[in-house]
């Protein structure tokens with residue numbers, strides 16, 4: 001099976017993530033998409049990061065009932081911070097019959113040269129890149145197996161949602177209803 005790995009902190013998962021996953025699933029040869037929840041991004045601060053299992057639960061609620069999408073906690077038991085190359089090597093070992101491709105917003109390309117073994121990622125893995133407002137794929141100067149998809153641009157981010165909560169605003173429609181409900185119930189992000 002061809003699996004697209006959508007890595008992220010998902011703090012929290014929002015409709016931007018879901019729309020992109022949906023678009024890529026429909027406009028690629030992928031059979032399924034796994035949302036890989038990262039305990040810790042090597043390039044991000046830990047502040048305001050919701051507990052791993054809460055973020056996983058939010059992703060689980062967002063995709064429940066949709067067979068082509070699922071959450072993955074595979075990085076929870078791997079060494080931290082979560083280096084994508086290490087996760088991929090482990091995944092290939094654990095699921096030898098699957099073919100894994102990486103799904104990535106173009107914003108990630110901006111600092112991609114700082115990722116662990118980025119040359120190996122570019123050489124050995126197919127990377128599906130979709131546009132994000134802060135970085136143009138055309139400005140990426142390294143050679144690699146990039147497949148650019150023309151997915152819609154949405155200026156929604158988890159940080160905007162967290163900021164809205166911090167300001168006492170209500171981001172209902174930025175979130176899947178089941179995700180919104182759970183955040184409210186659990187009072188995450190000061191909800």
Ligand SMILES: Nc1ncnc2c1ncn2[C@@H]1O[C@H](COP(=O)(O)OP(=O)(O)OP(=O)(O)O)[C@@H](O)[C@H]1O
Pocket residue numbers: 007008009010011016017020103104105106107108132153154155156157158159160
């Ligand atoms: N609105 C969006 N449209 C498309 N892709 C997105 C969107 N928001 C985030 N992504 C992508 O999803 C992946 C995981 O995102 P992440 O969990 O860091 O969310 P984020 O909204 O960018 O978070 P934060 O605002 O906390 O940095 C990243 O590759 C990022 O580029």
Ligand SMILES: O=C(O)c1ccc[n+]([C@@H]2O[C@H](COP(=O)([O-])O)[C@@H](O)[C@H]2O)c1
Pocket residue numbers: 007008009010038040041042043044082083084085114115116
């Ligand atoms: O492997 C690396 O060196 C590396 C450096 C920065 C980010 N990543 C991964 O990229 C993914 C996206 O992170 P985020 O927090 O922007 O959603 C997440 O899985 C991180 O662990 C990986």
